[in-house]
Amino acid sequence: MAFPDGEHRSVCRICHGGCAARLTVAGGRVTRVRPWPGSPFSLGRMCVKGLSTPDLMYHPDRLVRPQKRVGPRGSGKFVPVSWDEALADIAARLDGFRRETGPESVALGQGTGRHHYFHVIRFANTFGTPNWYEPGLANCFIPRITVSNLTYGGFVAGDYYGEVPPKTILFWGHNPLVSGPDGELAFPVKRALAGGAYGIAVDPRRSETARRCGLWLPLRPGTDAALALSMIRAIIEEGWYDKEFVATHTTGFDDLRARVAGCTPAWAEAVTGVPARDMLEAARRYALDKPSILDWGVAIEQNPNSLQTVRAVALLRGLTGNLDVPGGDVFGHDLVAAYPVLRQALPPDALGKRIGADRFKLLGGFRAFMPSAHIPGLFHAMRTGDPYRVRALLLFGNNPLATVANARGVYEALRALDLLVVADHFLTPTAALADYVLPSAFWPEIDQLIELPLVAPQAVFAHRKVATVGECRQNELILSDLARRLGLPGADESLTDILDQRLKPIGLTFDALADRFMVRAEPAYRRYADKGFRTPSRKVELSCKALSRLGYDPLPSFAEPPESPVSAPGVAADFPLVLTTGARRPEYFHSDGRQSPRLRARRPDPLAELGVKTAAKFGIADGDWIRVKSPRGAIRMRAKVSQDIMEGVVSIDHGWWFPERGSFDFGAFESNANVLTSDAPPYDPAFGSYQLRGLLCAVEKE
Ligand SMILES: Nc1nc2c(c(=O)[nH]1)N[C@H]1C(S)=C(S)[C@@H](COP(=O)(O)OP(=O)(O)OC[C@H]3O[C@@H](n4cnc5c(=O)[nH]c(N)nc54)[C@H](O)[C@@H]3O)O[C@H]1N2
Ligand SMILES: Nc1nc2c(c(=O)[nH]1)N[C@H]1C(S)=C(S)[C@@H](COP(=O)(O)OP(=O)(O)OC[C@H]3O[C@@H](n4cnc5c(=O)[nH]c(N)nc54)[C@H](O)[C@@H]3O)O[C@H]1N2
Ligand code: SF4
Ligand SMILES: [Mo]
Numbered sequence: 001m002a003f004p005d006g007e008h009r010s011v012c013r014i015c016h017g018g019c020a021a022r023l024t025v026a027g028g029r030v031t032r033v034r035p036w037p038g039s040p041f042s043l044g045r046m047c048v049k050g051l052s053t054p055d056l057m058y059h060p061d062r063l064v065r066p067q068k069r070v071g072p073r074g075s076g077k078f079v080p081v082s083w084d085e086a087l088a089d090i091a092a093r094l095d096g097f098r099r100e101t102g103p104e105s106v107a108l109g110q111g112t113g114r115h116h117y118f119h120v121i122r123f124a125n126t127f128g129t130p131n132w133y134e135p136g137l138a139n140c141f142i143p144r145i146t147v148s149n150l151t152y153g154g155f156v157a158g159d160y161y162g163e164v165p166p167k168t169i170l171f172w173g174h175n176p177l178v179s180g181p182d183g184e185l186a187f188p189v190k191r192a193l194a195g196g197a198y199g200i201a202v203d204p205r206r207s208e209t210a211r212r213c214g215l216w217l218p219l220r221p222g223t224d225a226a227l228a229l230s231m232i233r234a235i236i237e238e239g240w241y242d243k244e245f246v247a248t249h250t251t252g253f254d255d256l257r258a259r260v261a262g263c264t265p266a267w268a269e270a271v272t273g274v275p276a277r278d279m280l281e282a283a284r285r286y287a288l289d290k291p292s293i294l295d296w297g298v299a300i301e302q303n304p305n306s307l308q309t310v311r312a313v314a315l316l317r318g319l320t321g322n323l324d325v326p327g328g329d330v331f332g333h334d335l336v337a338a339y340p341v342l343r344q345a346l347p348p349d350a351l352g353k354r355i356g357a358d359r360f361k362l363l364g365g366f367r368a369f370m371p372s373a374h375i376p377g378l379f380h381a382m383r384t385g386d387p388y389r390v391r392a393l394l395l396f397g398n399n400p401l402a403t404v405a406n407a408r409g410v411y412e413a414l415r416a417l418d419l420l421v422v423a424d425h426f427l428t429p430t431a432a433l434a435d436y437v438l439p440s441a442f443w444p445e446i447d448q449l450i451e452l453p454l455v456a457p458q459a460v461f462a463h464r465k466v467a468t469v470g471e472c473r474q475n476e477l478i479l480s481d482l483a484r485r486l487g488l489p490g491a492d493e494s495l496t497d498i499l500d501q502r503l504k505p506i507g508l509t510f511d512a513l514a515d516r517f518m519v520r521a522e523p524a525y526r527r528y529a530d531k532g533f534r535t536p537s538r539k540v541e542l543s544c545k546a547l548s549r550l551g552y553d554p555l556p557s558f559a560e561p562p563e564s565p566v567s568a569p570g571v572a573a574d575f576p577l578v579l580t581t582g583a584r585r586p587e588y589f590h591s592d593g594r595q596s597p598r599l600r601a602r603r604p605d606p607l608a609e610l611g612v613k614t615a616a617k618f619g620i621a622d623g624d625w626i627r628v629k630s631p632r633g634a635i636r637m638r639a640k641v642s643q644d645i646m647e648g649v650v651s652i653d654h655g656w657w658f659p660e661r662g663s664f665d666f667g668a669f670e671s672n673a674n675v676l677t678s679d680a681p682p683y684d685p686a687f688g689s690y691q692l693r694g695l696l697c698a699v700e701k702e
Contacts, residue, residue: 003028003466009036009517010463011450012050013443015589016113017180018450019046020518023466030054030444030467039518040161041452041459043187047180048587048599053444055596057469061426061659063439064470073415076432076664083471086436087478090394091485093419094127097392103128104353105391107378111398112136112590115448116475118339120396121370123479125346126488130354130364131373131390135403138363138374138688140298143306145455146362146369146687147314151541153534156317156329157456158293160188162523164326166293169193170200170286172313173224173693174297175207179584185453189295198289200282202227202274203299204580205609205651206644215282218646219272221580222561222694224300228312229558230268231283233260235319238280240287245321249528252543252554256315259555271558273646287320291327302582302692305559306684307362311544312556318540324526332456333521336449336502345489353388355381360688361550374688375404376679382413392419396475397440399428401668402591402655405677405690408633408669423475426595429657429668439472441465446474447510449499459520460506462499462513552686561694562682563631571631571696577614579630579697581673582654591655606656606671608637610699611647615639618699625702628652630676630695636702637671650697652676 005026012019012033020039024032033053037044056062066086071077097105106129110120113136124132136142148155158166169192180186189209193199199213202224210216219227235241236257246253265276272279286292294317300309322328351357356374357364364371379400381390393414400410414420414433422431423438431437445465451457465474476495483491499510506519513519532538536546541554548554565572587599594600608628610620620626622641627634628650637652645651654673657666669675677692684690 008466010444010466011461012046012053013115013448013450014049014053014592015180016454017042017185018452018454018461019050019185020461021046021050023444025466028467030057040520041185041188043191045187047186048602049589049593052593052596052598053442055598056425056593057442057444059595061595062469063424063426063437064472065439066471067437069435073433074664078437083473083481086438087481087485090419090421090436091482094392094482095486097418098128101389101391104131104350105389107131107133107373107390107393108396109133109393109398109400110396111403112140113454114397115443115446116396116479118341119476119479121341122339122490123483123488125342126483126490127486128347128350130346130350130357130371131378133373133375133378135375135398135400137370137372138360138684139302139690139692141301141455142363142369143301143310143684143687143689144296147307147310149369150535150544150546151311151314151318152323154331155456156323156331157453158295159327159330160192160293161458162326164291165195166192166197166291166327168198168200168285168289168292170202170282170292170294171209171213172202172294172296173299174295175203175209175584176295176297177208177212178586179297198285200285204646204649205583207583215278215285217274217278217282219274220646220694221578221649222303222564222691223272223558225305225309225312225556225558226263226268226271227274227279228309228316229260229263229556230265230279231286232256232312232315232319233263234265234280234283235287235316236260238284240284241319242321246319249533250318250540250542251537252541255543255555259557286316290320290322291325292320292322293327293329294322299693301689303561303694304682304684304689304691306689307552307686308556308559312558315542315556318542323540324528326525330456330525331527332453333458333524335457335460335506335519335521336451337505338502340490340498340501342490355387356688360683360686362686363688367550376406376683376688376690379404379410379413379679382416383409391417393417394421395430396423399424399430399591401430402428402657402672402674404679405674405692406632406679407672407674409679423478426659428591429666432664432666438478439470440478441472441474442469445469445472447495447499449502449510449513458523459518460513461518462510463517464514550686561691563691563695565696568696575630575696575698577697577699578649579628579676579695580649580651580693581677582692583651585653588655591657594657595659605638606653607640608699609640609642609645609651611645611649612641612643613647614650615641618701620699620701627700627702628676629698629700632678633675635669635671635673635675650699
């Protein structure tokens, strides 16, 4: 198919941000990527990742044809095959597993929030397997979404786009100037701070965002719930809460007040390391200098007390009335219909077979927002056949060897499979173990709808593909082709049919919206005033009955991280420092991008950040190669010594592998944060989350 030369509007989706872009196409190639100035979300800006797109799209290592493995797993020996040969064989083998050991013995995995997200779920549902996963979910976003739904009846995101600017912004475990993730983009956040909003950052590092804030609260990783509970107590006891809002629109105030009675400033300072006066100042400003945005990040979810940590932080909005008001946190407005994931196609008996569903009710059970399998349980089943054999795994844009905890356990699980299929742009360490590697299209090579902000949408964009590279295919089309070969329900619906269906509520087709590019909803505030909140009580549930009915605590509480200097002093004797992993970097999206010369030149090595005194204690200087060790293994990192991190804490990059290496594990275990993390219990009882921030480690100079 030939694409017209010239300029095309598109939307970058390398991260979750969705910056509007202008693509220059010449001779069928994307020759230039520039920002498109008209988007109210990206404000005519793009980051270095998006601008480096042609580097990766036309990289000589890019997968451009389907490949079949011919040597043993791990040998890296592949031969090119046609799409027809690859998909016919994959379909035949999936059909065999379905007959022999049931559809649940086939699992699907995908990376974080990409265009094919809901199509993967659709395929799983129609194939009849309850076992699909995404490496975020339990550890990323499902706690924030579920808690918002339970507490105020919908997800909220900062009102960075309205006419009233926020006066205070509380960034909690979140660095949006770098991660620009889901609720907002980096550029409007920067604009709000530059425009005079007072920033407060709760973060063990003085992050790029924290540096632009008036107040930095460096806390010991994993102790966020203690800080939030003490802020709740201060806001109540000092009388800083919004009395009218609390009286009219909340339920459970007295129970909450009783629950936090012991969470004094002195207690919180001892637990978190945050000076009591700074905690009080943060609480006062957030509560009184309104409107305030509370912009929260993934750091509060990556621990086995994620439900109660996220609840504690979430309640600050309810107490202060910073909900659905201009310049505060506002509910989204869905312009388009949900992606048809054909949930009804999944047989009822399959639900009970979803791995982890019996235990983690808000991850996999019937009350879950987007029911999925528990990753540690699923990989355990691959390794051991307990509770049953999981024999095949189809991965779309996911590199679990790099991004899932316990990397060595993941490796054993992948090796034990009868069939591993990986669709990606590059031969990753995970793909190198596959039976089939399928070449996927990049964002300029696909048709898609983009709702922004991603999880609290107020606008929808559409863009068409403007180029193709080799035989690469959009993942939805790969899945539809497989579905057709397997005779699955809905297989005859084309992607355009689906996108047209989604756009019915606004009376447009995909083509019509692609011509127009963007449609935006009118902002609306304080919808609760006459209708109440969309919770069973129609109020903000400070104490949440739905949680008690599921057997969980209706009120928030703090639990010491399971591997900490306090809870595991024996371990701390050998591993005296607190480890946190995965703070985002501007150049890379998780494990992507190391192939780009431009990005790699800016950030050539995996970094471990540590404070000046901590480094001196272990004889480490800035730039030294060091070993970072946990009770589970050791990796190499380059030390970044600075004043911008709490002493006693080590913060390491995640997602590292070395595409330039000749061997086919690509150094996957050498500098991989997840060699140090654990996927063993304890897990959060509702979501199954595990600890990625707030473990123990030791460091030594190499
Ligand atoms: N230790 C530690 N581990 C973490 C985290 C942490 O903070 N610390 N964070 C966790 C979180 S929150 C998340 S969400 C996960 C993310 O985990 P993943 O989603 O697995 O991470 P990525 O590396 O972004 O994606 C994997 C692959 O997707 C490919 N890819 C990118 N775009 C496309 C596409 O359009 N199509 C296809 N087919 N492939 C594509 C990339 O080439 C890459 O190889 O990591 C988790 N892992
Ligand atoms: N450039 C880039 N952007 C990304 C991604 C990427 O890989 N690269 N990934 C995307 C994804 S999937 C996600 S989930 C988001 C995540 O983006 P954010 O939610 O912003 O999360 P992070 O940058 O991982 O971490 C935010 C901050 O938490 C701090 N932190 C570490 N441990 C703790 C702790 O225990 N408590 C507190 N309060 N803070 C802590 C870190 O120092 C860091 O500065 O980013 C998205 N955007
Ligand atoms: S912030 Fe995200 S969406 Fe925007 S240009 Fe960068 S990678 Fe692309
Ligand atoms: Mo994530």
